[in-house]
Amino acid sequence: MEPPATETPATVPADTGAAAADTASPAPAADSNEAAAASCAVEIESNDAIQYNVKEITVPASCSEFTITMRHVGKLPVAAMGHNVVITTAADMAGVVADGIAAGLDAGYLKPNDSRVIAHTDMIGGGQTTSVTFPVSKIKGGEYKFFCSFPGHAALMNGTISVK
Ligand code: CO
Numbered sequence: 001m002e003p004p005a006t007e008t009p010a011t012v013p014a015d016t017g018a019a020a021a022d023t024a025s026p027a028p029a030a031d032s033n034e035a036a037a038a039s040c041a042v043e044i045e046s047n048d049a050i051q052y053n054v055k056e057i058t059v060p061a062s063c064s065e066f067t068i069t070m071r072h073v074g075k076l077p078v079a080a081m082g083h084n085v086v087i088t089t090a091a092d093m094a095g096v097v098a099d100g101i102a103a104g105l106d107a108g109y110l111k112p113n114d115s116r117v118i119a120h121t122d123m124i125g126g127g128q129t130t131s132v133t134f135p136v137s138k139i140k141g142g143e144y145k146f147f148c149s150f151p152g153h154a155a156l157m158n159g160t161i162s163v164k
Contacts, residue, residue: 040136041067046083046148046157048074048126055159057146059136068146069131070121078125079105082150085121085132087161090143092116093154100149109149123150139163 040063045053052070059066070085082105088096096116100109108123119134139161147158 040065041069043069043071044085046070046072046074048076048081050081050148050153050156052148052157052159057159057161059139059161059163061136061163063136065133066136067131067133068119068121069129070124071129072124072126074126076126078123078128080125082109082123082125083148083153083157084108084110084123084130084150085119085146086110086149087118087120087134087139087144087146088116089118090145090160093145093147093158097147097149097154101151109151118144120149136163 040060042054042057044057047053057068068085070083072081072083074081086096086100096110096114099111099114100107103109103111105123108120110117110120118138119132121130121132124130144161145158146161147154150157
């Protein structure tokens with residue numbers, strides 16, 4: 001392989017601080033060998049328009065654990081515009097959403113101890129940030145979704161998560 005072009009200019013990703021503030025580029029090249037231990041984490045945003053800013057999350061198969069950090073960049077409170085990130089199989093999404101609505105806001109719109117839920121963050125309002133870390137081995141073959149379980153949100157706030 002030829003040496004990398006001298007193309008790495010000003011961006012210094014090395015923040016001090018041990019907290020995972022990885023600002024990974026939104027569209028990493030597929031099989032790059034650079035930055036091997038790179039991104040076993042992703043940061044996504046949600047807003048007051050019932051949106052995430054990503055539709056797809058790819059988890060590197062080399063990761064044993066993966067962290068999703070979600071920042072709510074809106075201003076509305078959790079009771080009006082709450083967002084979380086829930087991961088289930090695609091087949092389980094609708095049922096988890098329905099049971100979550102019944103569980104109510106105090107339960108974060110998730111049925112307590114729902115075994116269909118692979119991972120989930122807290123339900124947050126505007127200006128807040130939440131994260132969840134889960135074993136990558138929990139995502140196997142088949143289709144998996146991430147979504148917001150706030151009533152009415154999953155239809156707009158959902159995407160695909162896969163391990164590659
Ligand atoms: Co939401």
